[in-house]
Amino acid sequence: MLIITFFAFLSGIITILSPCILPVLPIVLSGSIGGKSKPLGVITGFIGSFSLFTLVLSTIVQLFKIDSQILRIFALVVIIAFGLTLIIPVLKHYFEIGISKLVKTNGKKQKKGFAGGIMLGASLGLIWTPCVGPIMASVISLAVSQQVDGGSVIIVLAYSIGTSIPLFGIMLGGQKMLTSLPWLKNNSEKVQRFFGVVMILVGISIGLGLDRQFQSSILNAFPNYGETITAIENNEIISEALNIRGKEKSNDKSLNWDNPPKNARLGNWGEAPEIVTKGEWINTLAPLTMNDLKGKVVLLDFWTYSCVNCVRTIPYLSNLYSKYKDDGFTIIGVHSPEFTFERDLGNVKKAVEDLGIDWPVVLDNNFQQWRAYNNSYWPAHFFIDANGQIRYFHFGEGSYKESEEVVQKLLKEAGQKIKVHSEIDKVTWTKNITPETYLGYGRLDNFASINEIKKE
Secondary structure, eight states, rough: OOOOHHHHHHHOOOGSSSSSGGHHHHHHHHHSSOOTTTHHHHHHHHHHHHHHHHHHHHHHHHHOOOTTTHHHHHHHHHHHHHHHHHHHHHHHHHHHHHHEEEEETTTEOOOTTHHHHHHHHHOOOOOOOOOOOHHHHHHHHHHTTTTTOOHHEEEEEEHHHHHHHHHHHHHHHHHHHHSSSSHHTTTTHHHHHHHHHHHHHHHHHHTHHHHHHHHHHHHHHHHOOOTTTGGGTTTTHHHHHHHHHHTTTTOOOOOSSSSSOOTTOOOOOOOOOOOOOOEEEEESOOOTTTTTTTTEEEEEEOTTTTOOOHHHHHHHHHHHHHHGGTTEEEEEEEEOSSSGGOOHHHHHHHHHHHHTTSEEEEOOTHOOOOOOOOOOOOSSEEEEOOSBEEEEEESSOOHHHHHHHHHHHHHHHOOOOOOOSSSOOOOOTTTTOOOOOOOOGGGGGOOOOSOOOOOO
C-alpha cells in the first residue's frame, strides 16, 4: 500500500508532462488571473473534485440515473462562463458581487479570488481523469466496479496532491510574470481578455472533442513525445503491487487467471460465463447469448475506447476477424468503460465506427460481464471453443501470432478447414495511435508497440 501511494504521488507530479494535458494547460494558466489566493483556490477545488468524482462518480450516475456526460458538460460550461467574465466587464461585475456574498464568513471576506478559484479547480478536476496513468487507472477500475476502500481514497488523494504541485507552480509563475513584467502589468485588462478568449475556445474545443485531435497532431509531429513519461509507473515493483491489489479485491474466485498460458498452448478453464450484461448492443440486430454462439469459436474482448492499449489491439483483431469470420469465428467486444463519458452509447458508437470495428459490441456499463469473468484488465482476451469452454486467455497487448494460432487450433477442433497462415498479416495502424501508454495490473510484460520501451 505504501509503495502504491508513493508512486501515485510521483505519478501525479509527472502527469503534467503528458500529451493529454497540453490542451487544458491554458485553463491552468488562467488561474494566474485574479487575486493572490486564486491559485490556492484552484488547487483546493481540483483536489476535492478529482478525488470525489474519481471514487464516487459511477455510483452517483447509477444512483440518480443521470446522463453520464452532464457533469462533464457542466464543467465545460463553467470554464466558458469564467472566460466570458474576463471578457465582458458587466458579467465580471455581477460575478464578483455573487462571489463576495458567498465567501463572507464571520463578517469578513475571504481573500480575493479564492472562491472563484475553487469553482475553476472543481471544473478542471472533472475533465482531468482521462489523462491519468496506470496507478490511477487501476483505482478507477475498482471504483467503477464498486470496490472502493480506504486504500483507494489514500491513493487518489496522493495522486491529486502530486498533480497539484506543478499546477500550483504554473499559476504562481504566471502571477509573477504579470506583476514583474512592465508591459503585462500595464496591460492587465488586455491580458485578462486574452485569457478569457482562450478559456472559451478551449472549453468549446474539449466539448467538440477537438482536444483529442490536437493531441494526435502533436504526437504525429513528435512521435517520441510522452514515450517515457509513464516509465515510473511501468516498473516491476509498482506493476506487481498493482497486480496484488487487484487480486485482493477480486470477489469471484471461481475463475482463476493467476497463471496465463503461453505459446498458444490450449487448456481448459471451464464453461464460459453467460453474457449477463444488460447493456445496448452495436453491430447486431439482437442481443447474443452463449447458446447463440455455440458451434462458433469466440474471442471475448474486454476493452474501452479511451484506453490506448485497447485501441492498439484493434487492427490485429480486425485482421483476425476478416480472415476467419467465414470459418466459424467471431469476436464479441465487451465495452467496460473506464470513465463516465465512455458509458454514453453515442460515444461508443462513434468510437466503434472510427476504429473500423464491425463485430458485435455490448456495453457493460455496470461491469456485470467484467465481474462474471473475474476480470481486472484492459484489454483482456478470452478464447472460447465451439463447445463454450474457455481454452486460452491473454491480458494486455501483444502475442498476436500466438492468438492467431489459438484461433486456428480451435477452428480445426471444430472441424473447420481453414487456410493456415505462416505468420499474422501486417496490419494498418491508425494515425491516432500514441506512443504513450498506461498498462496497470502488471501488464508491462504484455506490452507490444511499433515503438520500443526506453529505459532511462
